[in-house]
Amino acid sequence: MVYDILDETTIVPYLLSIDIVQRFFGTNNLKASEIGDGNLNYVYIVRAVDEPEKALIVKQAVPYLRIAGDGYPLSRERMTYEIRSLQIYNELISDNVPDVLYADEAMSIVVMHYLAEHIIMREGMIDAVVYPNFAAHMGEFLAQTLFKTSSLYLKSTAKRQMMGQFVGNSELCALTETFVFTAPYMEHETNEIDPLIETEAKALREDNDFKTAMLALKYRFMNQSDALLHGDLHTGSIMINTEETFVIDSEFAFYGPFGFDIGALIGNLVMSWVSHFERSKDTAYQAWILETVIALYATFETRFLALWKSTEQSALVEKGFIDAEGLNAYQKTFMHNILQESIGFAGAKISRRQLGIAGVADIRGIEEPESRARAEKMALSIGIHLVKNYRSMTSIHDLTDYLKEMK
Template sequence: MTYYPLTEATAAAHLATIPVIGAVLGGTPADWTVREVGDGNLNLVFLVSGPEGGVAAKQALPYVRLVGESWPLPLSRAYYERLALADQARLAPDRVPALLHHDDDMALTIMEFLTPHRTLRGALVEGLRYPHLADHLAQFLADTLFRTSDLAVPVATKKARIAAYLGNVAMCRITEDLIFDEPYFDAPMNAHSVGLDDIVAAFRSDIPLRLAAQGMKARFLAAPEALLHGDLHTGSVMVTAHDSKVIDPEFAFYGPIGFDVGMILGNLWIAALAEPGLRPDGPSDGWLLAQADRLWAGFADRFAAHWRGLDPKIESGSLHALARRDSALLEAAITTRLDQIWRDALGFAGCEIIRRILGLAHVADFESIADVERRAGCERQALLFARDILVRRDALTDIGPVHRLLDPACVAP
């Protein structure tokens, strides 16, 4: 089949040619409703409802949708998303949507329609709260990251899985450029709020900061520790009061465990730092910081439990080979490894916060603050916080000192 981009007018007819999807939807295409709901950054996303049910159909475009055809992007990213969804469904089945159909030629991935779920970022902007969020995210992170690492997977199997994702070069290059490089110089597509010119100039000449960002890039490039989601922000999580699902793993590859952990922590901190600007008349209830705390603690506990639970009589990852015979060594190894993941997570979180304010892809958390001066004040505080956790990550040994860096006041410049 020759690739062509679907539209709201043509999507139903195409889906009708796929028997399994027709069975899920029920009726005929005339009975179906189609809405295109892509966020405008990369892809087309269609929500399709029929008499019997619904599906979410995601189609890659041959370019970055946010920018246009001047920035081409390979359609193969849809293949890697499908690969990751299948792996994640095996590793953490409760935390990802079911994959129903994939068409490599059309770069089309069709998943279950998550309802009544909504995007976490939008919900947090509105001030909504989800009691199980941190536990669900900790589960997803610990299960997918530990179970694809050298701790749990035999060497040959791990190397084969790394090889399976090696071709996702273009998506990794986006991360390399947008997160680790472009925020620190006058890149053509950078943008920032009025009132931040001074801190932007300071960041571009800040050698310790830029050196720390390049250190995190080095970790990103050369530490294939586990299968990463690769773009785990609050826009990649769908929630209800009782459920959380992680979506959109098209950036998936094997990289440092702390990257996924740091990305989601960084986005929770973004939400917390934006909250005084979004709701200036009411004090923060501290819920967002509590979620970050609970997420890290839950991840660390579950990751350690997976490690302790490995059967010493069954071959697992090579990094566990010596520790499984020595309980004291095992506990020391767990502590040391979690310390490394924490330091990496802090550095990656700092890079993520900075790029969301100074780079190309901004976020609704700050963009939804109507008062321009107040928004710039919140962003300034976020930038200073991000610099601190990135440059001083080796000295911030736990999440408590990190949260003490956050002044609840959001002061305009």
């Protein structure tokens, strides 16, 4: 199929031309509505008119940034990487990603089951909703997706082949390189800095200790090809309810450092924790968030190690190369490094959200300016601390203990 931008009208005949979609609906009487909440892409919900609970999500990438218009070109091939990563995730941990009914790389389209009973996690956390299964689900998701796409599990050729499927996603990697690791800490036209924290922002622009640490993290992001990452795993990329957890929006997928997805999630949990000093002032909810950070990391670590210990042969560790005692020692150092790196990336994610183009609603959405500025300052000081000190952290409790002592 030749690429063509669809709209609410043309999308219906397009879908009806796909057997599996037609069988899903069992009728030709469909209605498409643009949801319109995507920054990058067009997203439609398509329903059977006579049975509106029969619904699918259709997402199409356009060759520009949807929110900014066609004056801001952005390669639509980003959808290719979302499709490929979704397919891999579906094989590895299907309970935590939407079912993909149909995908078309040439049309930059993916058709997925509609998640009717779930909301964006960030919105739930703004309302102080507890998600009791989140830590277990996402700890497992991180362990499965990171371990099973790495050279700790795959054969050498299989790992390089999978890497080859994502090495072309350079445009979205470059966005992260600019907007997470660079622009927020220098004079840059895209920054959006609250005038009430300009003093702190200026001090950071002159802080070489922070900048050299940030360069080291950016260097790892660019050159460390540990595993297939989601690449943008914040609480806005998770659809959730108290039972289920789904990861969406993986167009940033690429081979990068283990700690990046973990750090993104932890960083966003920490920002929610900060926001509730100003929003709900619900200390029980904040305590749940810190327990969740610990449980998320503990689940990831336990499951990742369990997968490793049950893998007799991989590209890295050939069967018979090393005995259990030696492997244990190697794993200990290895996991220690993932922990530190995760905390470093969490710090980068927190810092950039206070100064750069894309703030988080948890904090930027606080209406009262002084209150918002207090949250921004607190988050920024946490981010800076983590970026500068992640190499001295030895346990996830070092992070939560540091946070508990902040007040």
